[in-house]
Every structure is written in structure tokens, then in C-alpha cells.
Amino acid sequence: xxxxxxxxxxxxxxxxxxxxxxxxxxxxxxxxxxxxxxxxxxxxxxxxxxxxxxxxxxxxxxxxxxxxxxxxxxxxxxxxxxxxxxxxxxxxxxxxxxxxxxxxxxxxxxxxxxxxxxxxxxxxxxxxxxxxxxxxxxxxxxxxxxxxxxxxxxxxxxxxxxxxxxxxxxxxxxxxxxxxxxxxxxxxxxxxxxxxxxxxxxxxxxxxxxxxxxxxxxxxxxxxxxxxxxxxxxxxxxxxxxxxxxxxxxxxxxxxxxxxxxxxxxxxxxxxxxxxxxxxxxxxxxxxxxxxxxxxxxxxxxxxxxxxxxxxxxxxxxxxxxxxxxxxxxxxxxxxxxxxxxxxxxxxxxxxxxxxxxxxxxxxxxxxxxxxxxxxxxxxxxxxxxxxxxxxxxxxxxxxxxxxxxxxxxxxxxxxxxxxxxxxxxxxxxxxxxxxxxxxxxxxxxxxxxxxxxxxxxxxxxxxxxxxxxxxxxxxxxxxxxxxxxxxxxxxxxxxxxxxxxxxxxxxxxxxxxxxxxxxxxxxxxxxxxxxxxxxxxxxxxxxxxxxxxxxxxxxxxxxxxxxxxxxxxxxxxxxxxxxxxxxxxxxxxxxxxxxxxxxx
Amino acid sequence: xxxxxxxxxxxxxxxxxxxxxxxxxxxxxxxxxxxxxxxxxxxxxxxxxxxxxxxxxxxxxxxxxxxxxxxxxxxxxxxxxxxxxxxxxxxxxxxxxxxxxxxxxxxxxxxxxxxxxxxxxxxxxxxxxxxxxxxxxxxxxxxxxxxxxxxxxxxxxxxxxxxxxxxxxxxxxxxxxxxxxxxxxxxxxxxxxxxxxxxxxxxxxxxxxxxxxxxxxxxxxxxxxxxxxxxxxxxxxxxxxxxxxxxxxxxxxxxxxxxxxxxxxxxxxxxxxxxxxxxxxxxxxxxxxxxxx
Numbered sequence: 004x005x006x007x008x009x010x011x012x013x014x015x016x017x018x019x020x021x022x023x024x025x026x027x028x029x030x031x032x033x034x035x036x037x038x039x040x041x042x043x044x045x046x047x048x049x050x051x052x053x054x055x056x057x058x059x060x061x062x063x064x065x066x067x068x069x070x071x072x073x074x075x076x077x078x079x080x081x082x083x084x085x086x087x088x089x090x091x092x093x094x095x096x097x098x099x100x101x102x103x104x105x106x107x108x109x110x111x112x113x114x115x116x117x118x119x120x121x122x123x124x125x126x127x128x129x130x131x132x133x134x135x136x137x138x139x140x141x142x143x144x145x146x147x148x149x150x151x152x153x154x155x156x157x158x159x160x161x162x163x164x165x166x167x168x169x170x171x172x173x174x175x176x177x178x179x180x181x182x183x184x185x186x187x188x189x190x191x192x193x194x195x196x197x198x199x200x201x202x203x204x205x206x207x208x209x210x211x212x213x214x215x216x217x218x219x220x221x222x223x224x225x226x227x228x229x230x231x232x233x234x235x236x237x238x239x240x241x242x243x244x245x246x247x248x249x250x251x252x253x254x255x256x257x258x259x260x261x262x263x264x265x266x267x268x269x270x271x272x273x274x275x276x277x278x279x280x281x282x283x284x285x286x287x288x289x290x291x292x293x294x295x296x297x298x299x300x301x302x303x304x305x306x307x308x309x310x311x312x313x314x315x316x317x318x319x320x321x322x323x324x325x326x327x328x329x330x331x332x333x334x335x336x337x338x339x340x341x342x343x344x345x346x347x348x349x350x351x352x353x354x355x356x357x358x359x360x361x362x363x364x365x366x367x368x369x370x371x372x373x374x375x376x377x378x379x380x381x382x383x384x385x386x387x388x389x390x391x392x393x394x395x396x397x398x399x400x401x402x403x404x405x406x407x408x409x410x411x412x413x414x415x416x417x418x419x420x421x422x423x424x425x426x427x428x429x430x431x432x433x434x435x436x437x438x439x440x441x442x443x444x445x446x447x448x449x450x451x452x453x454x455x456x457x458x459x460x461x462x463x464x465x466x467x468x469x470x471x472x473x474x475x476x477x478x479x480x481x482x483x484x485x486x487x488x489x490x491x492x493x494x495x496x497x498x499x500x501x502x503x504x505x506x507x508x509x510x511x512x513x514x515x516x517x518x519x520x521x522x523x524x525x526x527x528x529x530x531x532x533x534x535x536x537x538x539x540x541x542x543x544x545x546x547x548x549x550x551x552x553x554x555x556x557x558x559x560x561x562x563x564x565x566x567x568x569x570x571x572x573x574x575x576x577x578x579x580x581x582x583x584x585x586x587x588x589x590x591x592x593x594x595x596x597x598x599x600x601x602x603x604x
Numbered sequence: 605x606x607x608x609x610x611x612x613x614x615x616x617x618x619x620x621x622x623x624x625x626x627x628x629x630x631x632x633x634x635x636x637x638x639x640x641x642x643x644x645x646x647x648x649x650x651x652x653x654x655x656x657x658x659x660x661x662x663x664x665x666x667x668x669x670x671x672x673x674x675x676x677x678x679x680x681x682x683x684x685x686x687x688x689x690x691x692x693x694x695x696x697x698x699x700x701x702x703x704x705x706x707x708x709x710x711x712x713x714x715x716x717x718x719x720x721x722x723x724x725x726x727x728x729x730x731x732x733x734x735x736x737x738x739x740x741x742x743x744x745x746x747x748x749x750x751x752x753x754x755x756x757x758x759x760x761x762x763x764x765x766x767x768x769x770x771x772x773x774x775x776x777x778x779x780x781x782x783x784x785x786x787x788x789x790x791x792x793x794x795x796x797x798x799x800x801x802x803x804x805x806x807x808x809x810x811x812x813x814x815x816x817x818x819x820x821x822x823x824x825x826x827x828x829x830x831x832x833x834x835x836x837x838x839x840x841x842x843x844x845x846x847x848x849x850x851x852x853x854x855x856x857x858x859x860x861x862x863x864x865x866x867x868x869x870x871x872x873x874x875x876x877x878x879x880x881x882x883x884x885x886x887x888x889x890x891x892x893x894x895x896x897x
């Protein structure tokens with residue numbers, strides 16, 4: 004019976020090699036009557052014929068053989084059902100070499116069973132998996148202390164193991180778990196209550212599984228709608244500009260006042276768009292939809308939409324996180340990587356390594372400044388510019404991230420909280436740079452006296468690239484023919500020249516801006532009026548340029564609609580102003596700001 | 605939100621992720637039920653549009669109704685469709701139906717090789733010209749770096765090991781033992797020059813889900829899937845020399861769904877009518893490692 008309404012729950016089973024994962028799965032399949040007809044008998048009689056003692060783990064091997072014959076059972080997944088619901092068991096490899104397969108499997112699960120053999124006790128992967136399932140956001144974890152028959156069903160042995168494991172996990176600030184003493188081989192406390200362990204009065208494994216709850220209520224949380232992409236498909240006269248994404252939590256209705264973060268831009272929701280569905284005025288969590296806005300805003304993929312009045316996600320550039328590392332090269336403090344969090348991609352630097360659970364000896368250390376392969380640790384991360392996020396404890400989808408190193412997803416993590424440290428990495432960098440700056444004998448004032456003007460970094464910014472560039476080049480030309488030292492630099496020239504040996508970094512978000520900021524510092528120090536034209540930048544990019552250009556000064560001219568809500572620009576040149584009319588305005592501004600003297604003497 | 609809504613939302617998310625990250629994206633279209641659902645999901649993801657080309661690998665041994673259906677849909681939905689082929693092997697008659705090789709070699713020649721060189725742009729691509737109403741040699745020859753494929757995990761053994769975003773190296777090879785991690789909804793969207801990524805939006809769908817969705821959305825499908833009175837229908841479509849129908853009375857989508865729910869095929873592989881699977885030990889893993897779809 005393929006009941007349409009039956010609940011389905013994904014569970015992952017983890018633990019050290021040979022602690023009995025396969026036996027637990029075999030038992031669950033057999034005791035819930037979920038095996039194909041005759042399978043149990045077949046395997047038992049095969050064992051009898053080959054004089055091997057029957058083991059429940061053989062059932063899994065038998066099922067795997069069947070898969071090889073092309074019958075539709077997934078190699079990594081088994082299915083069983085109880086009266087309450089259907090279960091998909093994801094069998095995660097216990098061997099450390101397969102850790103990334105284990106996390107891939109576990110990341111899809113809503114609950115986890117962690118198996119520890121009572122006779123061997125807590126081993127490496129018991130600890131590692133215990134930590135990882137928690138980090139992966141699986142809130143429902145139960146530890147099975149298996150092979151209780153081998154320790155004589157001793158209550159004291161069980162309690163000691165529980166205590167030891169809790170102590171380990173609490174050191175890593177992982178939530179306490181529940182424990183069940185079992186013997187999977189004999190079926191004790193799996194589907195039926197064990198008579199051998201009358202001292203245990205908690206649930207059996209099956210009772211515990213049925214007691215797990217499915218993730219629900221996502222629609223009742225505050226709205227979080229990450230902007231995955233923005234489309235304008237013009238075929239067949241379509242003039243919709245659609246903001247597309249999957250609603251993480253909450254719901255939204257046509258007419259709602261919404262806010263984009265981190266940009267802070269606000270508008271109302273005009274329509275909800277979808278293909279081949281009746282017109283709708285409301286959309287809820289988990290729906291992959293699109294919206295159009297009442298007013299056209301310049302927004303970018305990666306922003307998170309919230310509803311005005313709801314609690315907003317945090318906006319910041321520094322946060323503390325738990326992170327595990329799978330990369331071939333270590334994660335190193337001070338190095339910059341690519342971060343993917345919800346729909347956002349940003350460049351991120353490892354600001355601090357707080358503590359590390361060393362993969363080799365499984366001890367927590369505060370001495371390490373890097374995470375080697377399979378290490379887990381607490382770190383502080385700093386993005387080049389602010390992003391919207393939330394601690395994992397509030398909303399999962401905007402509190403977890405991956406780190407990409409050399410094209411590979413090399414790390415995964417969860418946001419613990421924002422980290423306020425006063426000075427950002429960038430400000431520290433600028434301070435150190437200025438202290439170490441090797442100055443020549445010529446002072447800035449001598450330079451400006453000779454040049455007949457002060458130095459300045461002039462940034463033209465707007466969404467119409469052609470217009471912005473035309474103005475920037477026009478200013479360079481008019482200054483040059485007034486005998487000023489002015490220089491226009493095209494961003495593309497800079498990237499194809501200076502940036503060419505930086506490889507992957509050159510394409511990473513934020514990198515060109517940082518490079519431009521450093522260049523501006525040098526060129527303004529040389530006394531130039533340095534001019535750049537930028538389109539598609541935001542308030543934070545301007546802040547970055549201002550910070551990196553310091554102590555030299557920056558002048559920002561917005562071209563067309565003013566895209567900047569927080570950064571106070573120096574001049575707005577309207578969209579319909581011709582270059583010939585705009586240049587005198589800019590020239591006046593340069594004189595007002597005493598960059599160029601008012602009168603020639 | 606029911607189970608079809610969830611599957612649809614996940615597939616749409618994957619489509620949008622691929623469209624955002626890959627500049628040269630193409631979608632394979634085998635004309636079968638899965639890739640037609642895939643095409644429908646593209647229209648879901650992009651609000652009625654299909655902003656990427658569809659690629660069909662023509663072995664010239666496809667059942668004729670399939671090609672008719674392909675070209676009819678291309679016209680009606682105004683699709684940007686291209687096809688590729690292995691002209692050399694066809695010219696040499698190095699095929700199974702011509703009696704010169706076994707089935708696996710034939711698949712390798714007409715599908716795997718044809719796909720490899722069509723993706724790389726090294727061999728001609730034929731694009732449907734909507735003005736002329738016929739296929740013309742495509743002037744664009746750049747390599748496709750993202751390839752959307754309608755593989756499902758439950759189809760056969762090797763596909764269950766796939767990732768949603770699965771990298772292929774310069775030789776189109778798939779390293780089954782060393783696959784990238786996928787965490788939550790973050791997939792491998794960064795790739796080194798020369799490599800490409802196979803994208804699988806249908807990985808979590810079952811055969812039953814596909815038919816339930818075809819029913820719900822009223823998606824047009826090729827008539828070969830239905831019994832027309834002779835008690836037979838195709839469950840999986842391919843080349844006529846290597847594909848056979850199954851015994852079935854199902855004449856409509858709803859009857860197919862009822863048949864699947866009753867468990868009529870519970871112990872028969874969906875691709876049991878596809879002879880090449882059996883020759884490859886049932887797993888198709890050998891072919892898939894080399895780039896078979």
C-alpha cells in the first residue's frame with residue numbers, strides 16, 4: 004500500500020566500524036516485517052548449509068546482492084515501516100576515509116542512531132560521528148550502547164559509558180543525547196523490551212524512533228526568503244522581473260512590506276509567480292517560487308528577504324562557528340576562502356582558531372592555528388563585507404554554511420553567534436600597513452604644492468556601466484588638459500593585468516574591490532587624482548574602498564538612481580544628465596572640496 | 605505541502621542553482637518520461653521559459669514515434685533543441701543492429717562517444733531552426749560545462765551512488781569512489797577548467813512519483829508508454845533493437861499509477877526491457893563511468 008499520506012522520516016545510522024550498525028539495521032528490518040518475502044529464511048538456510056552462524060548483518064549483504072541484479076533498492080538506503088510511519092535508513096560508512104560520504108548521508112537525515120559497542124567502548128568514530136551529527140543540525144540523536152550481552156547486561160558498565168560520552172560531548176558544547184542499552188544480535192530493546200535488563204525503564208529503539216518528531220512548523224517562523232536569482236526572460240513579451248528562491252521559513256502575502264538584507268532596501272510584494280498553478284496570493288516555507296516587487300530595487304542574489312516587523316536576521320561580517328574540515332590542504336588562519344551560506348556567496352577569512360578537536364588524537368587543543376583534514380573546531384570567520392545570517396539555534400537554513408577551497412567543498416559549519424571584536428581584520432590590516440609604510444622624503448603637502456592640486460580617489464558608481472565609464476573618462480580628460488595629474492583605471496584592465504596570476508582568487512566576490520582599494524592607496528599617495536568607474540557595487544563595497552584607501556580620501560559620485568542607502572555619496576548625477584553638463588558640476592565639487600584651487604594665481 | 609510538492613521544490617532549486625552557476629548549461633533530453641518531466645520542471649523553475657538548450661543524442665535507432673514527438677514539442681513549446689550523433693560509427697556501420705559489435709560497444713559508440721564529442725563541441729551539433737522548420741548545423745561550438753540529466757537514484761544500482769552535482773573530469777570519467785560531499789542544499793558548483801558537472805534534479809524521484817507528477821501537471825508524453833489494445837506498453841524507452849515492451853493493460857496515466865501502486869512490477873527492474881543493462885552486469889556502472897547518461 005503506497006499510502007499517500009504516510010509520514011516518511013530519514014534516519015542515519017553511524018558509529019565506529021564493527022560496533023554493530025549492520026546488525027541493528029538487519030534487526031530493524033526483520034523485526035518490523037520489512038524484508039522481502041522469504042529473505043530471512045533464505046539467509047538462515049544459507050548459513051545453515053555453510054555452517055556459518057546466522058547474523059542479522061548478513062541480511063544487508065543479501066539485499067546488496069539483489070541490488071546488483073538491478074532491482075530497485077538504493078545501495079546506501081534501506082526501508083522499514085512501523086504502524087506510525089515509513090523510515091529510510093541511511094547507512095553511513097564507519098571508516099574515516101569515507102567521512103565525506105558519511106556527512107553527505109547524515110546531512111539528509113532528520114534523526115540519528117549512534118551505535119557504540121559496550122565491550123569496546125567509545126572509539127574514535129564514536130566521538131567523531133557524535134560531534135558531526137550534532138553539527139549537521141540533527142537535533143534528535145539517540146545513542147545505542149550495543150552488545151550489552153558481551154558485558155553481562157551490566158547496568159554499571161552502561162552508565163559508565165553514558166557518563167564518559169556525555170563528558171566528551173559537553174566539552175565540545177554539544178547537546179546531551181538519550182541512551183538505550185541494546186543487544187542487536189539478540190533483539191534486546193530493539194523492537195521488544197529486554198528482560199535481561201530490567202534496570203532500564205526507557206523506550207525501546209522502535210518506540211524511540213516513533214517518538215521522533217518530523218520537522219514541522221517551518222511556516223510559523225519569521226520569513227526568510229533567500230534570493231537565489233533574479234530573472235528577466237523577455238521571450239514572448241514577458242516583462243516580469245522575477246526574484247526567485249525557495250522560502251526557508253515563514254510565509255508571505257501579496258502586499259506585505261519586505262526588507263532585503265544586508266542591503267536594507269524595502270518595498271512591498273506585488274505578486275507571487277509560479278508556472279502552471281492557479282494564481283496565488285500567499286506562499287509558505289519550502290515553496291520554490293518567485294515574486295515581483297512594487298518598486299524596482301537593485302538587489303542581488305544572496306540577499307535574504309524578511310518581513311518588516313518580524314525579527315530580522317543578523318547582518319554582520321564576523322561570526323563564531325563550529326566547523327569541520329574535509330579538505331586535502333588544511334584550513335589556515337588568515338587565509339581567504341569562498342563561503343556559501345543559503346544563497347549567498349562571499350569571500351571569508353579565518354580570523355581566529357579558538358579550539359580544535361584534533362582528528363589524530365581526538366583531544367581538544369587551543370594550540371593549533373589550523374584545521375587539518377577531519378579536524379573539527381571552533382573558529383571566528385570574517386567576510387569581506389557584511390552578510391545576512393542567523394545563529395543555528397534560531398533558524399537552521401540561514402545558520403549553516405560550506406567553505407570552498409580550490410573548487411571543492413572542503414568544510415561545513417554552523418553559525419554559533421555573531422562575534423563583535425571592534426576592529427575588523429581589514430581595519431587591522433590597514434593599521435599595520437600604515438605603521439609599516441616606507442615613506443619617501445617628499446611630503447604630501449610638497450607634492451600637492453608642486454602638482455597644483457591635492458590627491459584624491461574619485462569613484463563613479465551607478466548601474467549604467469556605459470554612462471559611468473563615459474563620465475569617469477571625461478573627468479580624466481578634462482583634468483589632464485588642465486595640467487592635473489589624473490589617471491583613469493578600468494577595472495577590467497586591472498583584473499586582466501595585475502590580477503592574472505591570482506588564479507581563482509581573481510573571480511572571487513570582493514577580491515577586485517580589495518585590490519582596487521590597495522591600488523588607490525598607492526596612487527593617491529603618489530599625488531594623483533585617481534579615477535575609477537564601478538557598476539554593480541553596494542554600500543559595503545564603498546566602505547571597503549574608503550577603509551583601504553585611508554588615510555587618503557575618497558570622493559564618490561553616484562550616476563543615475565542613487566543605489567546607496569547608507570553611504571553618503573558626495574554628488575548624485577541624474578540619469579538624463581549629458582556628460583558635457585555633468586563635468587562642470589564635478590569640477591565645481593572638486594573646487595568646493597579644495598582638491599583643486601578655486602583660482603589660479 | 606505534499607510529497608510531490610517537496611520533490612518539485614527540490615528539483616526547481618537544483619535547476620536554479622545550476623542556471624546561476626554554469627555559464628554554458630545544457631539539458632539532455634532523451635524524450636522519455638523522466639526527461640520530459642525534467643523539461644517541465646525547467647519551465648517551473650524559469651516561470652514558463654526554457655532558457656537553456658536541450659540536447660538529444662540521436663542514435664538513429666530510436667523508435668520513430670520518439671523523434672516525431674521530439675520535433676512536435678520543439679515546435680509547440682518553441683524549444684531551443686539541438687542533436688548530436690556519432691557519424692563515424694554510423695557510417696562504418698559499427699553498431700549492434702548492423703551485427704558488427706555487442707550491445708555495450710554499440711551504446712558506447714552511439715551514445716557515450718556521441719555525447720562526449722557533442723558536449724565538447726568537437727563534432728557538429730544540429731540546431732532546430734524555427735524559421736526553416738528543420739535542423740541546421742549549429743554555429744556555436746563552445747564546450748558545455750554544466751549538463752542537466754534526468755537520472756533517478758532508484759533506476760538501477762549505479763545511479764543510486766550519484767550526487768545532485770556530480771563532477772566529470774576532462775575525459776568525461778566519473779570517479780565513483782571519490783565524490784564531493786553535499787551538505788544540506790550546498791552542492792559542488794565550482795569546477796576546474798576543462799572539467800564539467802552533471803546535474804541531477806530528479807535524483808530523489810521514483811518511477812511512481814514521475815507518473816503521479818505527469819498526472820497532476822497533465823504533461824504530454826509519448827504514446828509508446830500506453831497499451832493500445834495489444835496488452836503491451838513500454839516502461840522505459842530506448843533504441844528499438846534493444847528495447848522491448850512489458851505486459852500491461854494500462855491505457856492511461858492513471859492506470860499506470862494504479863499498476864505501480866499495486867506492486868505489479870515490484871520485483872522487476874524498470875529497465876528490464878533494456879538489454880544493455882543485462883550485458884553490463886546489471887549495474888551499467890562501466891558505461892556510466894565513461895559518461896553514459
